[in-house]
Amino acid sequence: MHALEKILAKNSGKDHVSAGEIVTADIDFAEINDLYLQTVYSFYEMGGKKVWDNTKCTFVFDHYAPAPDEKAAQNHKEMREFAKKNNLKYHFDTNAGVCHQVMPEAGLAYPGMILVATDSHTTTHGAFGAFGTGVGATDMATILLTGKLWFRVPEIIEVRLDGEAPEGVFPKDVILNVLGKLKADGAVYKAIDFTGSYVDQLGVAGRMTICNMAVEMGAKTAYMQPNQAVLDYVSKRAVKPFEVQYTDDDFEYQESHQFDVSKMQPTLSCPNSVDNVHALTDVVKDGDVELDQGYIGSCTGGRFEDIEVAAKILKGKRIPKFKRLDIVPASAEVMRRCIEKGYIKDLILAGATIAAPGCAACLGIHEGILASGEVCMSSTNRNFPGRMGSVDAKIYLASPAAVASSILNGKITDPRPYLDEIKVTD
Ligand SMILES: CC(C)[C@H](C(=O)O)[C@@H](O)C(=O)O
């Protein structure tokens, strides 16, 4: 069996499961974000009184945090009341950050578990060797009632990433390259296991970025075998003992795709779809692509490492007049660490706006919405029309280093010369 199958088997009381089988599994942790007040309504409609376990579910207020309008404030209020009434052990209010960043920081994402959330990017937790997946309100209400949910055991495909990343190639570039090949429907309902020497040596933040975007290929879940970096991270934080699962040597993947990371270049996902992937140098060779806004944030590209590289590129410089750069730390912990390092000050002096941790303009709710005709380069994960505001705005997805270098120049720019400069000053 694959490690993911072992997780599903263990939680559904079976010795063995295989692709296509339907199982009913115990949920180790369930998380509801603030777009899903419907979960509470469905819970009551289904006859719910109290949640099945007040230590295994939580709310995270991230999509509308702090509440940008009265409706959002009202939704938060109703969810807070539900959390109080059920005496939920964990609660992440508008001061916490994006759910997928907050869960591991709080020790609620760890190897061998099933973590379900009302959000498609729950695939992120594959970075920790967990089975993470997103569900809608009715499924989530079922979990709150019973602690269980049905799953179809997914087919598992391997995405093998070997080699060392050249300068300017970040985990974001790597996953954009994978998307360019597999396309947005390349893994519908499947699980993607990211393997290979690149993944083995990758830190927690990079692993999260890659697993996060597995859902952009339609994946049900993602997986990476935990490495030492993950074990160090979770052993300091996990709220309970965990068991790492390992894939059997004779497990056969449904498909296997190989990538040589050492041959990749800084990469862009161009408007208007996430799999419209091109090398950055190809996009600019036919002429400048002027930018209005840079955006560094989200559960894909708003971690400490992402803001750190941007701060280093921008330190002592100034973004041009009539351009803007929004920095949205993925969580309060990320924000605090960036403050401690002086990065927030460097970024403010460079002309950036720092917004409250949360989803913000990643999905066009507030804090950096785009106007018609504007062009934004963003470290987020989706670029379909209307994603960050106007349906007539254009979004280029890229690594945070590419976003920082580009907005500094006012147009899409190769980050490599700027990264060379950092090396000299480091
Ligand atoms: C709930 C929802 C709007 C959502 C998701 O499920 O991914 C959001 O976080 C996104 O990134 O589009």
Ligand code: SF4
């Ligand atoms: S940061 Fe963006 S992608 Fe992540 S959960 Fe929020 S809206 Fe979705």
